[in-house]
Every structure is written in structure tokens, then in C-alpha cells.
Amino acid sequence: MGSLDSNTPTDHAAGQFSPLDPEEFRRQAHQMVDFIADYYRKIETYPVLSQVQPAYLHSQLPQTPPYRPEPMDAIMKDVQSQIIPGITHWLSPNFFGFFPATVSTAAFLGEMLCTCFNSVGFNWLASPASTELEMVVMDWLAHALKLPSSFMFSMVTSLSGTGGGVIQNTTSEAVLVTLVAARDRALGVHGIDFLSKLAVYASDQTHSTFSKACRIAGINPANIRSLPTSVEGGFALSPAVLRSAVEEDLAAGLIPLYLCTTVGTTSTTAVDPIGALADVARDYGVWVHVDCAYGGSACICPEFRHHLNGVDLVDSVSLSPHKWLLSYLDCCCLWVKQPGSLVRALSTNPEYLKNKPSESSSVVDFKDWQVGTGRRFKSLRLWLVMRSYGLANLQSHIRSDVRMARMFERLVRSDPRFEVTVPRLFSLVCFRFVPKRARGPGQIERANRRLLDWVNGTGRAFMTHTVAGGKFMLRFAVGATLTEERHVLAAWKLIKEGADGLERS
Amino acid sequence: MGSLDSNTPTDHAAGQFSPLDPEEFRRQAHQMVDFIADYYRKIETYPVLSQVQPAYLHSQLPQTPPYRPEPMDAIMKDVQSQIIPGITHWLSPNFFGFFPATVSTAAFLGEMLCTCFNSVGFNWLASPASTELEMVVMDWLAHALKLPSSFMFSMVTSLSGTGGGVIQNTTSEAVLVTLVAARDRALGVHGIDFLSKLAVYASDQTHSTFSKACRIAGINPANIRSLPTSVEGGFALSPAVLRSAVEEDLAAGLIPLYLCTTVGTTSTTAVDPIGALADVARDYGVWVHVDCAYGGSACICPEFRHHLNGVDLVDSVSLSPHKWLLSYLDCCCLWVKQPGSLVRALSTNPEYLKNKPSESSSVVDFKDWQVGTGRRFKSLRLWLVMRSYGLANLQSHIRSDVRMARMFERLVRSDPRFEVTVPRLFSLVCFRFVPKRARGPGQIERANRRLLDWVNGTGRAFMTHTVAGGKFMLRFAVGATLTEERHVLAAWKLIKEGADGLERS
Structure with missing residues (x-):
């Protein structure tokens, strides 16, 4: 903001509009830090689920x-x-709804730094550190997950990788950009007129964002396959079911394009058998994506890593550290084996962004790996989380959440009025209340809906629900950053209290 | 993070992993505030354009x-x-490249609050304040821009509006979601098989993200029209050119779908005549979008508002406050007249997100207005900016930047070795160096490329370039938050110094 009347530095005391005076910034930001620290300190005093009415x-x-x-x-x-x-207080230790959105001091500091620089890293030149740190942390996280080097960058010859990773905003975008890459690869062979013949596959447990991404990408809605799963099969997609769907589509003259598998579905944290599914998909040249938005984080622990077995056979993997790796929204990591396929589908090259490093192909321009042009310096958050805590603490954080979920599962099993509806794999427990006098599924569902409303209405804990295999069930997702054992125990006590009330009513 | 051995509150001193201990947060965040304030204080000491080499x-x-x-x-x-x-220091007062990405203390505080709550506002229930504040600030900004009420929410009967606004990440997404809405509306009439027959329109000055969004949405690349503009026409799209392109497509059996107009193009800040173009488009049922990512912000000042004349005739408008309204990345405001068309194209309704307020249709669920599911509480930033500064200061901020650009333009005109290549409309000056001994456009271009490299290589100022009307030119974009007149004057001196050197060499 300039002065027209003077060529000397602006005198901020003179009442001019200086929206980023460093000392005013310092003063106000310190106040905000205290406000936030106090909010975290007293967060338990707020009702978890906001109690306001629409248009409040x-x-x-x-x-x-x-x-x-x-x-x-x-x-x-x-x-x-x-x-x-x-506000529905997602950071409350009594938040057990959806999946937790986890956070940490290190990630907050990283976010402050990202905001501070406000560099717009659409290409390398626009802020080299933004691009290069992202490449480093994407490789780091790939190492932590023991992804094959085919998903890593190869900036020097000693690295054997040929792929790479990029931070997207959400899983939706990770699915969309890989889908578009696969689509354009296929249309390059068959021609644009075959767009309405492309068929895509996922289980009926796959996140709804998959079919949304398909619709955005112009996939014919009639060719979006939602393949059936069953409670007996752990709600995992069966390779045989996939094969017969693909064969049927081929017979009908369609072109099988893309398979979205999931490690840790949103409903019940089901895990698709990646390797066996990829084996089928490869027979037909189908692009295979792994959405491990939630479950992938657990795979930094050796005892969970087997859920990613077969990942060497797939084309792309996405994982959202904002879910379980303490990173705040919005941070979805996407790795691809063939970045070239993304770039071919998504690159732009307007004159006003041309520059020598980009033209020399010696650098990565992440704008060509995503929907948008502008992009923030998000890797700072992940870098600070990984360095500040180390893999050791991140593993212990995952294990602690799983231990608490296991404890909750035991508590549910110990009360004959309740049942665990789906075997627990990670830190989500699916269960339901089965009142003695309930007659049939309708009454059980109504009882559980009433129980859920009652619990959430107290403001003392928050859970959500799902329906899987036709069964209405409650979801108790452990893992909000501030949650301790005592909160899980208190929530269970509250749930029992609600059940007692329902039985008496 | 819980303790298995105790049901009492965790003793943070005991060495347990507590990634969000409030007092540790307070201590470290205060340190970060000082780091950032110091960075802003000494930002001029860094080279604006990073001087590192690829893979540094x-x-x-x-x-x-x-x-x-x-x-x-x-x-x-x-x-x-x-x-x-x-880092290429986008916040440096000597940053004159691309368009500035402006910031402010108020927006930083808003971003801290957004991070603090980390609420995931995919639907109303998930955090009512997140949705409702966004509705309020989108209406506020619409008022500031004098958008018709058809772009505003009508939560109570005293409001006459029927549309509404939503915060997207980038213009790319704003274009993509409106394009998909228009596409699905058209395919609903014609059928999915007509996807390859849809045709879209924009000028050859339109941001490259438009054609990218079209490709993502499955528009036939052969039907993406980049209509010619001219320096004589101020690089604005001519309604006659549009009409003849549409007529030609109709004659060829195509279906005209979508027109992207721009107020303030990236190359030269050209302004398309929205009203006249919309008049043409409406004759053919074409969806009209206004991308005023940069130029729209100026329209909060009465003297610039005429650039939006005719906006009452269009279907959607997007503006990025992260460019010129002090709001940090990433914040692109999108208004639509018919939110229902977005929702029909983008809605999902999985069981695990079902809830009573959504089912009663008494609330807005913003997940159905965007590509992704998760979304941050970004309206806090805009709310703090608008309240903390008031429209008065925001207007004076725009005017100050324009005054400085006008001053730079006068300086360029005062030196016979330079020429202003495109009349200045906002705060961008397009100009070039025309050395006396230069013979032909090739030599002039080479001289300007050398001048640009020299200026940027000093680290004392940063500019970028473009090509418009076949002419290579330099872009001097005034408006980084910390820029004062003295920085503009120093940059001009530097440019002249570079020209002197080139003339001597």
C-alpha cells in the first residue's frame, strides 16, 4: 500500500491502511495464539455436536x-x-463421528508457515522450495508406507523410482485426476467417441465420491459399476465378482477403464484385497487405484502393512494424512507410477507461465498433476509432522487409537444388550443396541436411531451411523487427537445410560 | 492419545506422546508468530525470485x-x-510478477481460526457455523460487488434472492463445477450420447484453466473454441465473433453449451463485454460464466463497477479474493443463480452422511456445490477481512494499487525507449523496451527477454512476461500487500538500469 505524497517508507502511525504491518501482525497473532490455546484447553466444556437450529x-x-x-x-x-x-467440535476428545480429522502442534506450525509465505507453487519457478519439499515429503511418506520405489521420484540416479507423489486437497480430486488420466489414455487408443463406452468399477462400499468423480469426468452413469459385497466377505470386493462384471461389460461392447479399491471403507473400514483385484484388472488393462484415505495411515505400522499387499501392482494410491496422521485439513497424498499420464491429461502451457526450468524439463510443475492452477505450500505441514514427531511417535499414535478402539469393542461385547456388527480392523467399532423386547430389524433400527439422537443430543459425545449389509449400525470412531481412555470409557457409560433410558421408556 | 494404564487425565509431563498439548501449543505457536513477524519485517532483504537451481x-x-x-x-x-x-517471495514488496497474491493480518488470523477448529463442513450438521458463515460472507461480498439478488441466498422471506455463493479452492474448480452443471443440464435434454457434440466458447485470452476444465469434464477437445481477439479490440471477445462461432457450430450439428467470459484476463487484464456477450449466449441457451478472478475485486469501487455491467444476465460468477482482496490462498468465490443445477450434478447421499437437517432440505450442504467432500472453514478469513477493514479500507487498498500502477505507466511513457503495449485498466502495466538499434520484432523480443532475466536475476524485483497480439511484452503487476510507491520507483529505476546496460552491451 503506497503513499502518493511521499517516497519515504510509509509511516504506519499516520493512520494509513497497512494490512500487514509486521508489529501489528505480531501483536494480534500472539493474541490469537492465546485464544486458540485456551480453546483447546477448554474444548471439553462445549457440546460436541452443535445444538443450533438451521439459519441460527x-x-x-x-x-x-x-x-x-x-x-x-x-x-x-x-x-x-x-x-x-x-461449531461441531471435531477436535473435541468426545468426537467419535465420521472419521476423526486429526491435528497436532507441529502441523499447526507448518500451516502457519504455509500461510506466512503464501507462495503459489503452480510451477517450480514460482517457488522452488514448495515443489521440491513436496517431492521430498511424498517420498518420505512412501518410504514410511513401504510403497515400492515405482511410486517415488527419481531426481538422482541413485534413486531407482520413476513415479512420484503430489498433495491434493481431497480424495475426490485424487480419484478425479487419475480417472481423467486413465480416461484420456484409453481415448487416445479408441477415440473420443468411445467415451460413453468406458466402464468403471468399485464395490458398493466405496466412498460416494468415486461415482461423483466419474460423473464429473463424463463417464456414462450407466457404466459406473457398484459391485455387491457381503457381511460374510467382510464387505470386501471379491476378485471373482470383479472379473465377471468386467467380462459382462466386454461382452456388451464396453471398455473396462478404472477400478477403485479401498483400504478402510468409510462405512465399516472394510479392506479390499488389492493384489488379487489388481491381478484381475491387469488382465484387462484396467487402471487400479487404491483409496486408503483412512486405513493407509495405519500401514506405517508393520502389523498393519499387509493391508497394502499387492500395492506394487496398482497404478495409483491416495491417503489423507488429515484423517489419521495429525495434519489438519486439507491434505490428501496421491502417488502415481506414471506421472506422465497425469501430465498429458492435465497440462497447460500458457505464455504467461512459460519459463526456462519448465521448458528444460528439469523440474516438476505440480499444476499439471491437479485440477487447479494455484496451490499452497502444504508439504510444510507434513514435513513438520514427520520431523517433529518421527515415525516412532506416529506409530505409537496409531497404536494408541487402535488400543482404545479394541477396549471399546471389548466393552460392547461385555454387555449382552449390544452386539459388534462388523469385526473391527482399525480404530472404528461398528455396533448396535439390540433391546430385549425389540421385534424385528425395524424396531432395532428405531431403537438405535433413538439412542444415537439421545447420545448426540447430550453434547457429551458424538457418534454417527451407517447401514451395511442392510443393517443399521452405530459407528464409534476413536482417534480425535485429544481423546484419551477416559473419554472412551465415559462415552461407553453414556451409551449404556441411553440404552437404560430406552429400555425403561 | 490415551493411556492404557490409567483412567485419569494424561500427565503430559510423563513423556507420553501428546501432539496437541495446549501449553506446548501455546509456547511453540508464540515462537512461530515471532518468526513470521520477523520474516515480514525483513522480507525485503531476500531476493524476490529464488536463485536456487533445480533439485537444490x-x-x-x-x-x-x-x-x-x-x-x-x-x-x-x-x-x-x-x-x-x-522460496520466491510472493509477499515481497518488490514482487510484480503474475498477479499478486495479497494477504493481511486479519486474513492470517482468520486462517489460524480455521485451522484451529479444523471443522470439516461437508454438510450443515458437520459444523453449522461453517456453512452459515459462508452463506453470510458470500452474500456480503455479493452486496459489495452490487451483484443482483439473484446471486444471493434467500434464507428468510425478506431476502428476495434465489441463488447463492460458495467458496471454491481455485477458479479452475469454479469453472469445472459450473461446466459440469451446464453439461448435465444439456445432457438431461439430449441424452448422454450427445456429450461429444457439446461446444464451449471463450476468447483466446481466457485463462488456460478453462480448456483444462473442459477436458476434465469430458468435453470433446475438438469443440473447445478459442475465439480470436485483437489488440485493436483491447483483447476483448467480440459478441459478433461469438455469434458466428455459435452459428457455425449449430450448422455443424453441435450443441452450444457454455461461454466463459473474463473481467481482467491474465495476460493483459482485458475485459470482455459481459452484457453484450450474454445477450448473444441467451439466444442459444448457453450457460454464461464470468471469471473475474482478478478484476472483480476492483468492482467493489464504484468507478470500476461498470466492468460487471450485464452480470444480471449471466449464470455464474467467480472471483478470487486471494488475488486482490487480502485473503491468502486459496479462496475463490463462486456465485450461481441456480444452485439446484450444481446440486443435481454434484450431489451424493451416502448413508453415513444422512441426517435430519439435510433430509428436511432446510439447510445447504456445500459438499454438493464442489468437487470434493471435505472442506475447510474458509469463510472465517473473508469475514475477518471484511469486518476488520471495512469496505472503506478495501476500496482504498484497490485504489492505492491502481494509483501506483498509473504512476508506473506514466514513468514508462516518459521514457522514449519504452512503450506501453496495452492500455492499463487496473493495476497491471504491460510494456516493453524498444531499443533504438533493434531491427524487427525478433530483436525487440530478445532484448526484452534479456532485460527481464537481468532484472529478475538481481533479486531486487520480479516481473513476468506475456505474449498478446503476437507481441512479447513485460508485465508489471502492482499490488503485493507490502508494496509502497518507493518500491515501484525503485523497480522502475532498476528496469532503466537494465536497459542502459543492454544498450551499452
Whole structure:
């Protein structure tokens, strides 16, 4: 912000608008740090699930923006009185809904740094450190997961890799960009007119974002296969079911394109047998993606790594450290074996972004690996998490959550009014209340819905639900960063209290 | 992180892994605030364009992640010695490249709050404040831009609006989701087999992300029209050119689908005549989008608002406050007249996300307005910016940048060795060096490339280039948050120094 009347440095005391005066920044940011630390300290005092009604905020705020500036103190009072009541506190230790979105001091610091630099790393030149640190941490995380070197960068000859990784915002985008890469590879052979003949595959347990990505990419909705799974098969996709679906499509003149497998489905954390499915898919030239958004993080522990067996046979893998690796939203890591297929589908080369390093092909331009052009310096978060905690602590964090989930599972099994509905694999327990006097699935479902509403309505814990194999069940996902054993025990006590109430009513 | 041996609160002093201990958070975050304030204070001491060579970082960092934790002090030393040298300092007051990515203390605080809560606002229930504040600030910004109420929410009957706005990550996604909405609306009429017959339109000045979004959405690359503009026409798209292209496509049996207009193109900040173009497009049922990522921000000032004339006739508008409204990446505001068309194309409804407010249709679930599922609480940033500064300061910020650009333009015009190549509309000046002894366009281009390399190589200022109307030119984009008149003057002096050197050599 400049002065027209002077060529000397702006005198910030003169009342000019200086939106980034360093000392004002320092003063206000220190205040915000204390606000946040206090929020974390007292987070248990808030109801986990926000108790507001739709449109609660509308009546509290003016309909037009202020013309004159308002003091930060007044705004922060409104954060406390108007915003916080409307927040569902994902960081509460009593949050057991969906999957947890985990965080850490190191990731917060990394996010502050990312914001601080605000570098827009669309290509290498625009901020070399942004691109290069991302390449390093993607290789680091690949090492931690024991991914084959075919998913790693090979910047020097001593590295044998030929692939690489990139940070996307969400799994949706990771699926979309790989799908588009696979699609364009296939259309390059068959021609654009075959777009409506492409067929894609996933189990009926796959995240809904898969079919959404397919629709965005122009895949014919009639050719999006949602293959059946069963409770007996652990809700995993069967290679035989895949093969017969592919064969049927081939017979109908379709072109099998893409298979999305999952390690840790959203409903019940089911694990598809990656290797066996990839064996089938390879027979037909189908691109295989592994969505291990949640379950993949556990695979940094040797005792869980077998869930990724066969990953050497697939084309791409995505994992969201914002779910279970303490990294805050939004951070989805995508590795591909053939970055060239992404770049061919997604590259742009406008004059205003041309530069010598890009033209020399000596660098990676991540804009060609994603939907958008601009991109933040997100690798700082992962770098700080991995360095500040080390693999040792990250493993112990995963194990601690699993231990707490196992404890919760034992508690459920110890009460004859409850049943574990799906064998636990990670830190999610699927269970339900089976009241003695309930007659048939309808009554059981209603009882569980009432129990869920009651628990969530107390504000003392928050769970969600799912339906799998036709059965309504409750999901108890352990792993919010601040959760300790005592919170799990208290939640179980609360659930039993709710069940007692329902039995009495 | 729990303790298995105790049901009492974890004793953080006991050496357990507590990745979000509030007091440790407070201590480290305060240190980070000081690091960042110091960075902003001394930002001018760094070369603007990073001077590192490709792969500079690879040799400095280990190839695998550490097993044991490392102290934050050691990591921050590496940030200083390894990361900062690789950063192109977008926040430097001497950054005049691309478009500036502007920031502010208020937005930084908003981003800290967003990170703090880490609420995942995919639907209303998951964090009501996240959805509702976004609705409020999108309406606020729409008011500031004098968008018609058809782009605003109508949560109560006193509001007459029927549309609404949503924060996307980037323009690319804003274009992609509206394109998919338009595509599915058209295919709903014509059938999926007509996908390869859809045709889309934009000028040859439109951001490259438009054709990329089209390719992602499965539009036939042969039907993506890049309509010619001219220097005489100010690089604006002519309604007559549009009409004849549409007529030609119709005659060839194609279906005109989508027009992307721009207010402030990336090359030269050209402005398409929105109203006249929309008049043509409406004759053919074509969806009209306005990409005013950069130029739209200026339209909060009455003297620039005319660039949006005719916006009442279009279907969607996107503007990126991270460019010129002090908001940090990544924040692209998208308004649509018919949110239902987005929702029909992008909605998902898996069991594990079902909830009463969503089913009652009394709320907005923003996951159905975007590519991904998860989403951050980004509206906090915009809310803090608008409240903390008020429209008055935001307008004066825009005007100050434009004044400085006008000053730079005058300086260029005052030196006969230089020429302004495109009339300045906002805060970007396109110009070039025309050495007396240069013979023909090739020599002029080479001289300007050398001048650009020399200026950027000094590290004292950073500019970029473009080619428009076949002419190579330099882009001097004023508006980095910390830029004052003295920086513009110093940059001009530097450019002249470079020209002097070239003339002597």
C-alpha cells in the first residue's frame, strides 16, 4: 500500500491502511495464539455436536458488510458468542463421528508457515522450495508406507523410482485426476467417441465420491459399476465378482477403464484385497487405484502393512494424512507410477507461465498433476509432522487409537444388550443396541436411531451411523487427537445410560 | 492419545506422546508468530525470485523420514537455511510478477481460526457455523460487488434472492463445477450420447484453466473454441465473433453449451463485454460464466463497477479474493443463480452422511456445490477481512494499487525507449523496451527477454512476461500487500538500469 505524497517508507502511525504491518501482525497473532490455546484447553466444556437450529446465524449478523473497520476485540467476542455455538467440535476428545480429522502442534506450525509465505507453487519457478519439499515429503511418506520405489521420484540416479507423489486437497480430486488420466489414455487408443463406452468399477462400499468423480469426468452413469459385497466377505470386493462384471461389460461392447479399491471403507473400514483385484484388472488393462484415505495411515505400522499387499501392482494410491496422521485439513497424498499420464491429461502451457526450468524439463510443475492452477505450500505441514514427531511417535499414535478402539469393542461385547456388527480392523467399532423386547430389524433400527439422537443430543459425545449389509449400525470412531481412555470409557457409560433410558421408556 | 494404564487425565509431563498439548501449543505457536513477524519485517532483504537451481533441496535432506523426533529449533534452522532460499517471495514488496497474491493480518488470523477448529463442513450438521458463515460472507461480498439478488441466498422471506455463493479452492474448480452443471443440464435434454457434440466458447485470452476444465469434464477437445481477439479490440471477445462461432457450430450439428467470459484476463487484464456477450449466449441457451478472478475485486469501487455491467444476465460468477482482496490462498468465490443445477450434478447421499437437517432440505450442504467432500472453514478469513477493514479500507487498498500502477505507466511513457503495449485498466502495466538499434520484432523480443532475466536475476524485483497480439511484452503487476510507491520507483529505476546496460552491451 503506497503513499502518493511521499517516497519515504510509509509511516504506519499516520493512520494509513497497512494490512500487514509486521508489529501489528505480531501483536494480534500472539493474541490469537492465546485464544486458540485456551480453546483447546477448554474444548471439553462445549457440546460436541452443535445444538443450533438451521439459519441460527442469519438473524445475528447484518445482511451487508460494514463500511467502516471494526476492532478485532469486537470480532473475537462474536467468534465466541456467535461462531463457536455453531461449531461441531471435531477436535473435541468426545468426537467419535465420521472419521476423526486429526491435528497436532507441529502441523499447526507448518500451516502457519504455509500461510506466512503464501507462495503459489503452480510451477517450480514460482517457488522452488514448495515443489521440491513436496517431492521430498511424498517420498518420505512412501518410504514410511513401504510403497515400492515405482511410486517415488527419481531426481538422482541413485534413486531407482520413476513415479512420484503430489498433495491434493481431497480424495475426490485424487480419484478425479487419475480417472481423467486413465480416461484420456484409453481415448487416445479408441477415440473420443468411445467415451460413453468406458466402464468403471468399485464395490458398493466405496466412498460416494468415486461415482461423483466419474460423473464429473463424463463417464456414462450407466457404466459406473457398484459391485455387491457381503457381511460374510467382510464387505470386501471379491476378485471373482470383479472379473465377471468386467467380462459382462466386454461382452456388451464396453471398455473396462478404472477400478477403485479401498483400504478402510468409510462405512465399516472394510479392506479390499488389492493384489488379487489388481491381478484381475491387469488382465484387462484396467487402471487400479487404491483409496486408503483412512486405513493407509495405519500401514506405517508393520502389523498393519499387509493391508497394502499387492500395492506394487496398482497404478495409483491416495491417503489423507488429515484423517489419521495429525495434519489438519486439507491434505490428501496421491502417488502415481506414471506421472506422465497425469501430465498429458492435465497440462497447460500458457505464455504467461512459460519459463526456462519448465521448458528444460528439469523440474516438476505440480499444476499439471491437479485440477487447479494455484496451490499452497502444504508439504510444510507434513514435513513438520514427520520431523517433529518421527515415525516412532506416529506409530505409537496409531497404536494408541487402535488400543482404545479394541477396549471399546471389548466393552460392547461385555454387555449382552449390544452386539459388534462388523469385526473391527482399525480404530472404528461398528455396533448396535439390540433391546430385549425389540421385534424385528425395524424396531432395532428405531431403537438405535433413538439412542444415537439421545447420545448426540447430550453434547457429551458424538457418534454417527451407517447401514451395511442392510443393517443399521452405530459407528464409534476413536482417534480425535485429544481423546484419551477416559473419554472412551465415559462415552461407553453414556451409551449404556441411553440404552437404560430406552429400555425403561 | 490415551493411556492404557490409567483412567485419569494424561500427565503430559510423563513423556507420553501428546501432539496437541495446549501449553506446548501455546509456547511453540508464540515462537512461530515471532518468526513470521520477523520474516515480514525483513522480507525485503531476500531476493524476490529464488536463485536456487533445480533439485537444490534433494541433496540437503535425507531420503527417508526420521524415526526419532527432532526438536523444533533444529527444524526452524532448516526452514531458514534450506527452505527460505528456495522460496520466491510472493509477499515481497518488490514482487510484480503474475498477479499478486495479497494477504493481511486479519486474513492470517482468520486462517489460524480455521485451522484451529479444523471443522470439516461437508454438510450443515458437520459444523453449522461453517456453512452459515459462508452463506453470510458470500452474500456480503455479493452486496459489495452490487451483484443482483439473484446471486444471493434467500434464507428468510425478506431476502428476495434465489441463488447463492460458495467458496471454491481455485477458479479452475469454479469453472469445472459450473461446466459440469451446464453439461448435465444439456445432457438431461439430449441424452448422454450427445456429450461429444457439446461446444464451449471463450476468447483466446481466457485463462488456460478453462480448456483444462473442459477436458476434465469430458468435453470433446475438438469443440473447445478459442475465439480470436485483437489488440485493436483491447483483447476483448467480440459478441459478433461469438455469434458466428455459435452459428457455425449449430450448422455443424453441435450443441452450444457454455461461454466463459473474463473481467481482467491474465495476460493483459482485458475485459470482455459481459452484457453484450450474454445477450448473444441467451439466444442459444448457453450457460454464461464470468471469471473475474482478478478484476472483480476492483468492482467493489464504484468507478470500476461498470466492468460487471450485464452480470444480471449471466449464470455464474467467480472471483478470487486471494488475488486482490487480502485473503491468502486459496479462496475463490463462486456465485450461481441456480444452485439446484450444481446440486443435481454434484450431489451424493451416502448413508453415513444422512441426517435430519439435510433430509428436511432446510439447510445447504456445500459438499454438493464442489468437487470434493471435505472442506475447510474458509469463510472465517473473508469475514475477518471484511469486518476488520471495512469496505472503506478495501476500496482504498484497490485504489492505492491502481494509483501506483498509473504512476508506473506514466514513468514508462516518459521514457522514449519504452512503450506501453496495452492500455492499463487496473493495476497491471504491460510494456516493453524498444531499443533504438533493434531491427524487427525478433530483436525487440530478445532484448526484452534479456532485460527481464537481468532484472529478475538481481533479486531486487520480479516481473513476468506475456505474449498478446503476437507481441512479447513485460508485465508489471502492482499490488503485493507490502508494496509502497518507493518500491515501484525503485523497480522502475532498476528496469532503466537494465536497459542502459543492454544498450551499452
